[in-house]
Amino acid sequence: MTSTSASAAAMDGIYRYQRHAYDLTRRYYLLGRNELITILQPPPGGSVLEIGCGTARNLVLTARQYPEARLYGLDISAEMLKSAEATLRRNGLEARVTLAQGDATRFDAEALFGQSHFDRVFCSYSLSMIPGWETALQHAGASVRPGGELHVVDFGGQNDLPVWFGRGLRNWLARFHVTPRERLQDAMSAIASEMGGTLSFRSIYRDYARLGSIRLTD
Template sequence: MRNVQVETPSQTHGGLMDAIYRRQRHVYDLTRKYYLLGRDRLLDDLDAGEGVTVLESACGTGRNLIVAAKRYPNARFYGFDISAEMLKQARRNIEKAGLVERIVLAQGDATDFDPRAMFGIASFDRVFISYALSMIPPWRAAVSEALAHLAPGGSLHVVDFGGQDRLPHWFRAALVAWLSKFHVEPRGDLEQVLREATVACGGTLDFESLHRDYARYGVIRLPA
């Protein structure tokens, strides 16, 4: 009998991301800076001082990690992504920025990862997810997994596309159609999911709609 290898959902999604970004990774940061709004606001709020550990779930090209590492020189940074192609670009960008000793990368799935196996560390003081939930089919699991590896007193920061409810209808329709070409789907119930997760972990939530609901930003803080 011939053995048949069945791909897991993680392998399937990773292959899809590799296919999408195999070429795009070279121009990703140049193009995305114009419409991934709210990322720098998130990085400002990390407030990562001496010895603080920071993890980016689904780190892509490493752009956010590089900006954060420069902003917080005494913190320690970690990142992972499911796409091998994106990690290639991230490693190149981090090396070019001279931050190889400050940022540790690994390949992993945001919905099910083991930070001790990847980084030798069990939990983090800050975890952030920037414009990735809209690309992860089981995205609620990614929120739960991030919280599961957050240290007491730590915070989870999430920014992603909003519903564009206060923007012209034509703009919203065009944006959603364009995003769908890259398997991106804004999560209309992001606030509700974050609130439910906050209640479950006994934390507090700050949630905002940014730029006329172009983006949505939430921060869950755990009790110490």
């Protein structure tokens, strides 16, 4: 079994049943997702790719906020994509959003979506679940067209929260194979430098989460 197949099988195992209650439960602790969608601001008719789209919850909100945008979603889990397809049908968005199964560390956007670069690419609480997250982040950056933007929101270090809270959160997240990426800012800074972009990065909710954006030059 290849590493991609093994990762897909692992994610399917986790979400085969959890996907049915995913949005209901995650709304209380995946903080900052709506804020990320608000700052996307794709150009009229622009393309937006979410890496690790899960149930398509974020894609639905993005579609509503930016009705002219062309939307794409990638996920390694076939089980989650079943929920994503159902979500899009339920919201009448199946014609506006293209979904594909793929590994965030090595997907071929041209083969999957018919285009290799996007005006906006974002990762919402997905890097903390990807073993090769730095490679996935680099691949995401490489998928942004000149003048475009890469946005990330994910768990922070909980440095400004009580120690007991941070320890309990990490132990609980580990049960779902989730690991906060404390080097996220450094990794995004390196990508911005390498690609000639500018990085904005900040902690939100007392470092419960971190929100970063890279804008590439034209």
